[in-house]
Amino acid sequence: MNIRHHVSDTLLAAYATGDLAEGWSLAVATHLSLCPECRKRLAKFEAVAADMMEALPAEADVSGSWDAMKARLAGSDAGVALPPEKTVSKPVASPVLPEPLRSYVGGDAKALKWKPLGRGAYQVQIPTRDEETTVRLLRIPAGRPVPEHSHGGRELTLVLAGSFSDEQGRFARGDLEEADEDLQHQPVAGSEEDCICLAVTDAPLRFSSRFLRIVQPILGI
Amino acid sequence: MTITVSNLAPGCHYGTIQSFPLLRPAAKRKPAVTSRMCGMVMSENPEDLARLMESVALRRDVAAFEVLFRHFGPKVKTYMLRQTRNPQLAEELMQETMMAVWNKASLFDAGRGNPSAWIFTIARNLFISAYRKQNRPEFDPNDPAFVPETIEPAEVVLQGLQEAESLRAALNELPDEQRELVSRSFFADVPHSALAAEYGLPLGTVKSRIRMALAKLRKSMEGGR
Numbered sequence: 001m002n003i004r005h006h007v008s009d010t011l012l013a014a015y016a017t018g019d020l021a022e023g024w025s026l027a028v029a030t031h032l033s034l035c036p037e038c039r040k041r042l043a044k045f046e047a048v049a050a051d052m053m054e055a056l057p058a059e060a061d062v063s064g065s066w067d068a069m070k071a072r073l074a075g076s077d078a079g080v081a082l083p084p085e086k087t088v089s090k091p092v093a094s095p096v097l098p099e100p101l102r103s104y105v106g107g108d109a110k111a112l113k114w115k116p117l118g119r120g121a122y123q124v125q126i127p128t129r130d131e132e133t134t135v136r137l138l139r140i141p142a143g144r145p146v147p148e149h150s151h152g153g154r155e156l157t158l159v160l161a162g163s164f165s166d167e168q169g170r171f172a173r174g175d176l177e178e179a180d181e182d183l184q185h186q187p188v189a190g191s192e193e194d195c196i197c198l199a200v201t202d203a204p205l206r207f208s209s210r211f212l213r214i215v216q217p218i219l220g221i
Numbered sequence: 222m223t224i225t226v227s228n229l230a231p232g233c234h235y236g237t238i239q240s241f242p243l244l245r246p247a248a249k250r251k252p253a254v255t256s257r258m259c260g261m262v263m264s265e266n267p268e269d270l271a272r273l274m275e276s277v278a279l280r281r282d283v284a285a286f287e288v289l290f291r292h293f294g295p296k297v298k299t300y301m302l303r304q305t306r307n308p309q310l311a312e313e314l315m316q317e318t319m320m321a322v323w324n325k326a327s328l329f330d331a332g333r334g335n336p337s338a339w340i341f342t343i344a345r346n347l348f349i350s351a352y353r354k355q356n357r358p359e360f361d362p363n364d365p366a367f368v369p370e371t372i373e374p375a376e377v378v379l380q381g382l383q384e385a386e387s388l389r390a391a392l393n394e395l396p397d398e399q400r401e402l403v404s405r406s407f408f409a410d411v412p413h414s415a416l417a418a419e420y421g422l423p424l425g426t427v428k429s430r431i432r433m434a435l436a437k438l439r440k441s442m443e444g445g446r
């Protein structure tokens with residue numbers, strides 16, 4: 001695989017330090033599963049973050065902490081040698097959706113309940129526990145433009161099958177596009193096959209006021 | 222690495238923590254750290270800490286674990302305190318982190334040198350799942366769709382070591398104000414907007430300084446290859 005569009009440093013550093021909401025993390029982690037190069041960069045950011053933790057002043061009060069810990073260990077397997085843990089991997093034919101995405105949607109691309117968006121496009125919404133992002137899988141028919149969607153804020157798009165092209169270039173499996181409100185783009189799916197991509201966006205601001213909801217589209221917020 | 226910390230329940234185990242084979246903080250050039258234990262001053266360099274981890278993994282050695290606890294516990298607690306600003310919660314999260322270190326010690330690869338990066342990732346993931354009540358999705362090296370590294374592992378180890386070292390060097394060479402911004406925003410300790418207010422800088426300047434610092438770090442990583 002030849003990935004050309006990678007995770008930016010800012011995003012990767014935020015992922016390394018746990019500073020990224022779940023939806024964004026899902027796109028970054030799925031890109032990482034396809035991109036050894038970004039995994040190496042992640043390791044460095046994590047090493048630096050660990051250095052920074054090591055360098056933190058010991059300002060916290062830990063008197064009594066060890067005694068509490070020791071009491072907990074007494075009920076554990078202290079002193080007993082353990083066999084090394086093994087990881088079990090089950091053989092599956094190479095899926096379109098890598099982990100951790102596959103577990104989030106509950107199966108591979110073919111097994112999902114795709115909901116029509118019109119013009120031959122489909123989507124599957126993916127629930128997360130953060131309140132900041134909206135996450136969905138999109139399937140765009142080969143050769144067709146992506147249905148119009150608004151860019152309230154940031155958008156991450158990770159291609160998993162087929163490809164799309166826009167002003168930023170061509171994006172194929174594993175490629176990640178980071179867009180913000182400044183980017184005007186009209187992505188078109190490649191003609192070779194349907195394009196499946198993971199799209200993460202900032203959830204639009206939800207206003208409880210009816211007045212604000214009415215003027216929201218006018219103000220563009 | 223896959224660290225699945227789900228629904229934190231006291232005393233239960235923490236899912237699977239797989240060590241990440243490329244994560245190898247430079248072991249040699251770090252200065253030895255000193256800590257005080259039972260009235261005597263002990264010196265723990267990264268290799269010693271890794272050996273202690275091994276001892277905990279193989280022999281469930283409580284004395285070895287105590288040294289690790291006294292070294293990392295206060296740092297993990299300070300980290301948690303900065304994230305949560307709640308001393309009691311910080312203590313609990315530190316205890317949970319160190320309990321996970323005890324339970325999962327056999328998953329730490331002693332060849333990786335300093336266990337700090339491994340312990341940091343445990344602390345970070347616990348913070349996210351227990352405090353923010355979110356998952357932190359991670360890649361799974363056992364997934365059939367996972368694209369493995371193509372270079373020989375031994376080369377990768379060496380390369381990783383050199384790059385981590387050059388990144389550290391680069392971090393130390395950053396101008397003070399950039400290093401401080403990166404380091405403070407790194408811990409989610411201070412949001413960019415608060416940093417902007419504190420330093421009396423426009424938000425855009427704080428963001429661009431952090432971006433510049435990261436770009437410099439990135440450049441040095443490429444130069445080290």
